[in-house]
Amino acid sequence: MISLFAETLFGIWAPPFRWREFIQQLYFVANRSLLIILFCVCFAAVVTILESSFHMKLVIQNDSMVPGFGALLILRELAAVVTALLLASRVGAGYASEVGTMKITEQIDALKMLGIDPINYLVVPRFLACILGGVILTVAANVVCLFAAMQVSYFYLGYTPAMFISSMHRFVQMQDLFFAMIRGACFGAVIPLVACYFGFRCEEGAEGVGKATTNTVVVASIGIIAIDFILSYTFSHFY
Template sequence: MIHLLADTFFGIFSPPFRRKEFLQQTYFVANRSLVIIVFCVCFAAVVTILESSFHMKLVIQNDSMVPGFAAVLILRELAAVVMALLLASRVGAGYASEVGTMRITEQIDALKMLGIDPINYLVVPRLLACIVGATILTVVANMTCLFSAMLISQSYLGYTTGMFLSSMHRFIQFKDIIFAMIKGACFGAVIPLVACYFGFNCEQGAEGVGKATTNTVVIASIAIIVIDFVLSYTFSHLY
């Protein structure tokens, strides 16, 4: 993995720069994942509002802080993490199976015989595309979550749009969005690196491809949770 990280880092600055492949992978990561991410984060936001309201009424008999509390939770944790886990299961599994199949069918060896660096051809465009795509999807997921939270607050809690925005404004800052984008970029970088690592080390046969895909989803999800803890702890000192 360390060897792959080093080769990928130097490959980013080494020609040829595969713009076409980068654009294709960005479309695959961002556009093709948009619908399912928006759908899932909407329901995550609804559950956050409902559960927060229920427990606040139970404990302090007042849910006036629910919009602000939900906005903080959405911007700092919920949207970016849910987006990243969905991306790991969809994009990570796809990359692992693709690279693993190329490995067992000796297509990667064929690239080397043609003088094409597999890292530069396979890993670098996917890494950059995932970073850009995950950052964009983080912003979209946050905006969608906040909009869904505002709608459910209006219909279930009786808060107007102005009341929701006013409460949200008191709790969150612009830096929350910046930190969320940084998280999204870091999560996006992990997914293709883990996927390509297991793809390059895939065992022979269909079972090997399946094992590489499973390992990618599991390890990438664990890495996302750990990175989220590290970044959240770091950002907590910057408020």
């Protein structure tokens, strides 16, 4: 895995850069995943607001801090992590099955015989597309999450949009969005590396492809949670 990561970083600067493949993968990562991610994060935001209100009323008999607290949780954790886990399930599984199928059908060996580096041809475009796609989807998820939180705060809790924004300003800083973008980029980088790693090591037969796909989703999800802890601990020193 470390070797694949190093070769991918080196391959970014090694010509040729495959723009067409990069655009195709960015379309697959960002555009094809957008609706399902926005749909899921909306419900996650609604649940966050409702549960926060319930427990604050239970403990301190007041839920006036819910809009600000919910916005803070959405920007720092919820939107980026939910987006990354959904991408790991959808994009990671797709990459693993695609590369795994190429491996067992000897297409990767054919690339080597033609003098084409499989890392440069397969991994680098997917790596860069997932990084950029992760950032784009994280920003979109944050915006939609905050909008959904604002709406449920208005209709369920009685806080107007102006009150929601005012409360949010007391809790949220611009650097929270910047840190969320960094999370999205880091999470996005994990997915193609894990998927291609298991794809390159795929065993023969349909069972081998299924195993590579399963391992990709599991390991990528674990990696995302572990990296989230590291980034959260690191970013805590900047608040």
